[in-house]
Amino acid sequence: MIEFQDLYKAFDAKRVLQGFSLKVRDGETMVIIGYSGSGKSVALKHIVGLLHPDAGEVIVDGQAISTLDRDGLTEVRQNIGYVFQFAALFDSLTVGDNVALGLRRRALEDDEISERVREALAVVDLSGTEERLPAELSGGMRKRVGIARAIALRPRYILYDEPTTGLDPVTSAVIDRLMVRTREHLGVTGIVVTHDMRSAYTVGDRIAMLYEGKVRQVSTVEEIQHTDDPIVRQFIEGRAE
Amino acid sequence: MIESLGRRSISAIEDIGRVGYFVRDMLRGLRDVGTWGSLVMIQMRRIGVDSLPVALFIAAFTGVVLALQASYTFTGAVPLYFVGTLVGKTMMLELGPVLTGLALAGRVGASMAAELGTMKVTEQVDALETLAYDPQSYLVVPRVVAATLMFPVIVAFAIAVGIITGWLTSLVLLDLSTPDFVKGLKLFYVFKDVWFGLLKSASFGFTIALVGCVVGLSTRGGAEGVGRSTTQTVVYSAILILVLDAFWAVVLL
Numbered sequence: 001m002i003e004f005q006d007l008y009k010a011f012d013a014k015r016v017l018q019g020f021s022l023k024v025r026d027g028e029t030m031v032i033i034g035y036s037g038s039g040k041s042v043a044l045k046h047i048v049g050l051l052h053p054d055a056g057e058v059i060v061d062g063q064a065i066s067t068l069d070r071d072g073l074t075e076v077r078q079n080i081g082y083v084f085q086f087a088a089l090f091d092s093l094t095v096g097d098n099v100a101l102g103l104r105r106r107a108l109e110d111d112e113i114s115e116r117v118r119e120a121l122a123v124v125d126l127s128g129t130e131e132r133l134p135a136e137l138s139g140g141m142r143k144r145v146g147i148a149r150a151i152a153l154r155p156r157y158i159l160y161d162e163p164t165t166g167l168d169p170v171t172s173a174v175i176d177r178l179m180v181r182t183r184e185h186l187g188v189t190g191i192v193v194t195h196d197m198r199s200a201y202t203v204g205d206r207i208a209m210l211y212e213g214k215v216r217q218v219s220t221v222e223e224i225q226h227t228d229d230p231i232v233r234q235f236i237e238g239r240a241e
Numbered sequence: 242m243i244e245s246l247g248r249r250s251i252s253a254i255e256d257i258g259r260v261g262y263f264v265r266d267m268l269r270g271l272r273d274v275g276t277w278g279s280l281v282m283i284q285m286r287r288i289g290v291d292s293l294p295v296a297l298f299i300a301a302f303t304g305v306v307l308a309l310q311a312s313y314t315f316t317g318a319v320p321l322y323f324v325g326t327l328v329g330k331t332m333m334l335e336l337g338p339v340l341t342g343l344a345l346a347g348r349v350g351a352s353m354a355a356e357l358g359t360m361k362v363t364e365q366v367d368a369l370e371t372l373a374y375d376p377q378s379y380l381v382v383p384r385v386v387a388a389t390l391m392f393p394v395i396v397a398f399a400i401a402v403g404i405i406t407g408w409l410t411s412l413v414l415l416d417l418s419t420p421d422f423v424k425g426l427k428l429f430y431v432f433k434d435v436w437f438g439l440l441k442s443a444s445f446g447f448t449i450a451l452v453g454c455v456v457g458l459s460t461r462g463g464a465e466g467v468g469r470s471t472t473q474t475v476v477y478s479a480i481l482i483l484v485l486d487a488f489w490a491v492v493l494l
Contacts, residue, residue: 048371070269074373081371088368090360102372149372 001026002047002157002191007056008213009042016042018213020056029183029190031204033197033235038210040193041085044159047191048080049073060157078106081150081188085162087142089134089149095121096130099149106153120152121145123185124178140171147178151186158182160192164199176202197236201225209235263455267385270377277382284387288349288446292395295348296341300399303336304328304406312415321417325425328407333434337400339486342445345392346478350453353384354474357457358467366458376458385450392446393439400438433493441489448485449478 007020016039024030032040045051046058049065058065060076068076089098099117108116121127124144134142143163150158160179164172176199183190183203194200200207201221208218209232217224217232227233234241270277311327357380360366366376404426411417453474460470 045367050367050370070375077371077373082368084364084368086363088364090365090368101374105373153372 001059001061002189003059004043004046005057005059007043007046007058008054009039009046009051010054015213017053017056020210020214022208022215022218024189024191026189027183027187028205029179029192029203031192031194031200031207032210033195033200033207034210035235036195039213040195040210041161043210044082044161044191044193047157047159048077048082078153079156081153081155081158083143083146083150083158083160083163085165087134087146089142089145091134093134094130095126095132095134095137095145098134098145099130099152102149102153116152116154117148120148123151123181124148125174140167140174143167143175144178147175147182151182151188154186155188157189157191160190160194162194163192164194164196172196172199173202175199179203197238259459260455263458264451266377267381267451267454270375270382273375273378273382276374276378277386280379280383281387284383285391288345288384288387288450289391289394292345292348292391293398295344296395296399297402299340299344300332300337300403301406303340304332304403304408305410307331307336307403308407308410308415312411312417320425321415322421322425323428324407324411324415324417325422326428327425328411329404329426329430330434332400332403332407333438335438335486337403338396338438338442338445339482341396341399342392342442342449342482343479345395345445346449346482347475349388350449350474350478351471353450353453354457354460354470355467357454358460358470361458361460362463362466380458381454384454385447388446388450389443390446392442392449396439396442400435437489437493440493441486444485444489445482448481452478452481 002024004020004022007017008015009017020039020043022030022032032043034040042051046053046065047060049068052066061079063072063076065073065076090101093101096117099120100113103113103116117130118127121129124147126141126144126148129137129141129145134145137145147163163175163179167175179190179192180203182188190203192200192203204221206218206220207224209216209224211231217227217229219227224232224236227236307328308324311324312321315321315323357366360380366380369376369379408419408422411422412419456470456474456477460466462469
């Protein structure tokens with residue numbers, strides 16, 4: 001289980017998280033929605049220790065992230081796959097090497113690494129692209145390689161940072177389907193940060209809205225769709241006022 | 242005015258502290274030989290082999306100019322075979338290491354800052370961390386080790402080429418015979434001339450790579466930030482090379 005406990009984070013004078021608390025249950029996909037710059041990605045980065053909270057704590061499987069040393073953090077990170085907003089593939093490595101990189105850290109045999117790379121690329125429908133460079137791929141393909149890199153690790157948790165941002169509707173739907181497939185086939189717990197409501201409704205079990213640094217509402221998809229909260233309604237309906 | 246001075250002083254002290262922490266983390270990263278060991282060779286090729294043409298080009302013309310300027314300065318008052326002495330000593334002690342260092346601050350340091358800066362702003366460094374790699378072991382240590390090892394090699398070649406072009410210039414343009422040039426070359430030669438130059442160049446390599454990594458990994462703000470980091474790396478490296486040059490002269494000569 002992943003739990004945010006009263007998290008505070010500021011960058012200079014800009015206060016981003018102000019008492020953010022949320023529990024993500026094992027096996028579910030939690031979608032965090034909110035305005036651009038509201039701190040959704042910031043919250044996500046606290047889970048893997050890329051950012052450190054000013055106050056509060058993130059608990060992953062009972063371990064307080066901010067108290068872990070580098071070795072402890074490495075151990076936690078080995079259970080978490082992270083899909084970055086722009087995929088964050090390594091330009092100088094081929095697609096195969098990108099997917100294999102995390103596996104090489106785990107003292108696996110070369111044959112097993114190759115097998116897992118093939119398997120992960122097959123899941124995202126990119127079989128046979130092992131030798132291509134990221135620069136030769138489209139935006140949607142890069143995101144799928146990013147997902148393959150995360151699932152190749154067979155993690156317990158996958159964190160998706162704006163997985164459909166900048167993609168056309170069809171490619172977004174492909175990515176949504178992949179996220180659902182990943183949860184159904186691999187049984188991983190997911191956290192998806194997005195402001196794409198169609199994607200949120202498709203992949204989420206529950207949706208939490210982050211507003212002014214804290215959770216405004218957390219509910220099932222259906223409850224969110226029928227919410228009375230004017231702030232949440234305005235956001236999910238995409239109204240200017 | 243005083244407030245601004247205070248702010249700048251605090252910022253400078255913070256920067257020094259940041260570099261201190263960075264070096265501490267880099268030393269910690271050295272323990273993970275399994276990660277950086279295999280990457281050092283790639284960096285050695287990039288830094289060493291790929292930089293050789295630039296370094297040799299500079300050294301070649303430096304040798305020519307040194308020989309001609311020495312002969313012009315001596316103007317009959319000093320035996321001409323001292324051209325060999327001046328070319329040898331200057332290439333080994335000063336111009337070989339320093340000119341190569343300054344040229345490679347641009348080529349190697351700037352390229353490291355640009356590469357790491359781009360990786361930083363495109364979240365590739367964060368991605369490495371989430372894949373359970375220490376960026377220090379994966380990115381910094383291989384570059385710093387490779388630069389420290391390869392700079393003396395590049396400088397050794399540069400010194401040799403500088404002396405050879407100085408000799409050829411003496412033969413062709415100064416009517417100095419080979420035995421006379423060699424006599425001058427050997428005249429005040431001590432082995433310290435060689436190791437002093439090479440030690441100095443190793444320190445330049447270490448510094449340029451360290452600056453490139455520190456600045457590159459502190460990059461913020463997209464393409465503009467990458468450009469800023471690249472420029473900063475070249476400027477800081479050039480300044481530090483000159484400071485180190487004076488430091489080694491004071492300490493070892």
